[in-house]
Amino acid sequence: MTGIQFITNQKGQKTDLIISLEEHGQIAQDLLDSLLVEERKNEDSIPFEDFVTQLRIEGK
Structure with missing residues (x-):
């Protein structure tokens, strides 16, 4: 595969x-997004409406 080096x-x-x-x-962006989701999966969250x-x- 071109564009890949180990x-x-x-x-x-x-x-x-x-x-x-x-x-x-x-593909690289998708990988980074997936890693961020995994990293943040245990963080506290609030409902979108809140x-x-x-x-x-x-005032934002």
């Missing part, structure tokens, strides 16, 4: 990945 350590183990954003930008109300109270 970086290996001295033992030949793959440690990093370089992705061409020109060729695979949308969020909008709070923004209005703050």
Whole structure:
């Protein structure tokens, strides 16, 4: 596959990945979005309506 490079350590183990954003930008963005969702899945949340109300109270 073009636009993909693996970086290996001295033992030949793959440690990093370089992705061409020109060729695979949308896939990279989707991956980052998925990682953010996973990272934030246990955060507290509020209903959307409460969020909008709070923004209005703050004049935003």
